[in-house]
Amino acid sequence: MGKDPMTTATVTNKEMEETVRSVIQSLIDGQEGFQQIGEKLEDPTLRKYFAAESLTRASFRGDLETVLHTHGVHDIKEHGTASGAMHRTWAEVKSNLGGGDHTLLETAEQGEDAAKKAYKEALEQDLPLPVKQLMTTQYVHIQESHDYVKAARDSRK
Secondary structure, three states: OOOOOOOOOOOOHHHHHHHHHHHHHHHHHHHHHHHHHHHHOOOHHHHHHHHHHHHHHHHHHHHHHHHHHHOOOOOOOOOOOHHHHHHHHHHHHHHHOOOHHHHHHHHHHHHHHHHHHHHHHHHOOOOOHHHHHHHHHHHHHHHHHHHHHHHHHHOOO
C-alpha cells in the first residue's frame, strides 16, 4: 500500500522547521519595524495602527513557535534578519532627516513586501495542512496590512 498523499507532507521535519523559522524572522523584523516606525509617525491613527500591528506580529510569531514546539523543536531563539535591522536603521536616518510620515510609510511598505515574500515562499512548500492553514490565514492579514500601509503612504504624497 502506498502512502496517503492527504496525510503525508513531502517536506521533512527539518525543512518545515527551516521554513517556519524563516517566517518567524520576518515577523520579528515586522514587529520591531512597526514599533519603531510607529513611534516616529505624526498621525495618531497611524501610530495606533502600527502599535497594534506590532502586537499582531508578536502573536503570529507565538503561534508559529507553538508549531515548532508541537513538532519537537524546543530551542527557539530567533532574531530578525540583518536586512531587517538595516532597514530599520535606514528608517531612523530618514526620520532624523525630516522625512515625515510619507517617507516612514514608504519604509514600512518595503518591510511589508519582505514579509509577503517570506510567506509566499513558505506557502510554496508542501507543509503539513495545519501549518499551511495557519500561515495562509496570517498571510492574508499581512497582505491586508501591506495594502493599508501603501494606501496610507499614497494619501500623503
